[in-house]
Amino acid sequence: MAQKIHKGDTVVITKGRDRGKQGEVQRVYPKDGRLFVEGANMVKRSRKAQPGISQAGIITMEAPLSISNVKLVCPLCGAAARMGFTFLNDGKKVRLCKKCNQPIE
Ligand SMILES: [Zn+2]
Known part of the structure; x- marks a missing residue:
């Protein structure tokens, strides 16, 4: 995990x-x-x-x-949000805030 x-x-x-x-x-x-x-x-x-x-x-x-x-x-929207994962363009796996839908690096 x-x-x-x-x-x-x-x-x-x-x-x-x-x-x-x-x-x-x-x-x-x-x-x-x-x-x-x-x-x-x-x-x-x-x-x-x-x-x-x-x-x-x-x-x-x-x-x-x-x-x-x-x-x-979330450092971007300040919410204690659920996190998912996403991939950046360079293939790096990062967390994704499910509230504001922004990747967190
Ligand atoms: Zn957020």
């Missing part, structure tokens, strides 16, 4: 505590079906001091979200 969400995309979260929040995709793990979104799904973790890590104590970090719980926001 082709990957619909890429690093650097803006997504909106559709499920969970941060529902409705938008953020930029930081990392995608297609095999796990998970991704990290900037500022979303923040969790507090305690961390012990370790050599090389100066920051100990409670830290806030992003926890992964399920890819199925986010929707890509």
Whole structure:
């Protein structure tokens, strides 16, 4: 299955505590079906001091979200639209916003 969400995309979260929040995709793990979104799904973790890590104590970090719980926001029309795929003239496969019908590169 082709990957619909890429690093650097803006997504909106559709499920969970941060529902409705938008953020930029930081990392995608297609095999796990998970991704990290900037500022979303923040969790507090305690961390012990370790050599090389100066920051100990409670830290806030992003926890992964399920890819199925986010929707890509079209950079062209701003809608959290359904995505399809299309091919450009040079044969490159790109996503297609089903709302505005524009290819997203
Ligand atoms: Zn669009």
